[in-house]
Amino acid sequence: MDETDVPENLNPLKRFGSDVKRVRLGRKLTQKHLGKAVGYTDSYVSLVEAGKQMPSPRFAKGCDLAFGTNGLFAGLLKRLDEADHPSWFVSYLEKEKKAASICDYSVHGIMGLLQTEAYAHAIFRAGHPHARADVIKGKVDARISRRAVMSQQTPPTLWVVLHEACLRTHVGGPTVMAGQLQHLIASAETPGIDIQVITFAAGAAAAHLLPFTLLMFDSEPTTLYSDGPLGGKLYDREATVAAAVRNYDRLRAHALPPDDSLAMVKGLHKEYTS
Template sequence: MPLVVGASWEVTVLDESISSEDFSNPSLSPLQRYGADVRRVRLGRSLMQKHLATGTGYSVSYVSGVESGKLLPSEKFATGCDRVFGTNGLFTGMLHRLEEGDHPTHFVPYVQLEQKASHILNFSTTIIMGMLQTEDYAQAIFRAGHPFESDEMIQGKVAARIRRREVLNQDRPPRLWAVFHEACLRTNVGGPSVMAGQLDFLVKSAARPGIDLQVIPFTAGASAAHSVSFTLLTFKDSPTVLYSDDPRGGRLCRTAATVASVMQNYDRLRAHALPPDESLTFVETVRKEYMP
């Protein structure tokens, strides 16, 4: 179908309409631009959403969510788009750049390792670990940390963080074990409704196979008071890696002696934490304090 070039052309393909402004709007977030590009190529191939859904192995609602910029696509969806469109890795590469562009440079190597890990062992002191944050919680965290940045930049960072959950949807996802100090549950991020939603999400996440959550209560005393937040990534065929934050930024450590020492510390933290079932009951109790 020929396109009519003009200031505001309108294209109708297979009963779907899209205007040029949808593609060129400068206020679109990176995620929305990705979705607009998927839609642009799909329409250029004269395909309906149901055709792309079939070709990628997802539902029509999933395709719609990606195209509208409301849903961060998975790696599988991006490679499916390249297969259906014949774009030779274009959308997969765009997805990687979308993700990396919204992470600090020092954090990108960690994200790449996280996707390959067999176990993710996390200890958090005051803030819920990124992989288990809700969108509203992450939004509040990033806005507090970047008060003068644009909404587009904040949205991009939130989307990149939420996408990290996709690793848990793999055919063989990593085992996730998260230990939270009670301060994570008590630090009021974003207000009562945001915290209530965040704690609900923790309980829901813990119901999934392969995810264990534990809480170290204030009553445990000094057991975790000296610790900083950190994550240990274990792999089937390579040594364990430590990621931790300090005032200079996050750092990866592969030194065997350091990693072994932190692993021992993690075992002690788990020993001082409430058992998983009691931990979930504790989370549910704190949640009611935010929104009865």
């Protein structure tokens, strides 16, 4: 394959990077030359081209100026962020498919892998109040399709610690919540899936942490994913991941045991259906 050819099966983030590389080579620029032109290091350019770094708006605009592409890359980046999966989440999804074990801590909303269609729709509609119906549907379909990872021949084990707020926040109304809790009950009774609830009574043990996910693999180091105000980010620095693992162990220690957690979810389900 010629190094400027672009495979058809690239995810959106890798396709963006591949397009940058193709135009850069067409302009006979090195990564160092492009980095200097756009105000970034050549290592940053390399990561973007490999699909391992979410490009910033400044980088995309800089590419347009350096290449003379009249807003092409700024437009591509904008469409990436409007896609069914935002660009910053694509790298996480690639790793999620390969994980041997997934450990998640959810604070305000139930993690995507365990959401029902109606719950996901309510979440996306609240987050994108002015989006077209087809855009919301695309995001919901993309989220629900993630369940396929749990239907693989060798699915990952899934351990989820839910803050009590996830269960008591009325997302979409009582009917939607009843359906969501019923789905949690069914999930908790599935082999390989453990669910614990950390109650309000746990206090500061849970209050000081943002939601995060640990992805564990058979043949590579554990990766941490954490949400932030501008989107999520993957971390693989050993000390950062180790601190998150310790925090997760503490959360599990302060949470209700799985059987008691399931009983609590069942009790709340009755409240939503009564």
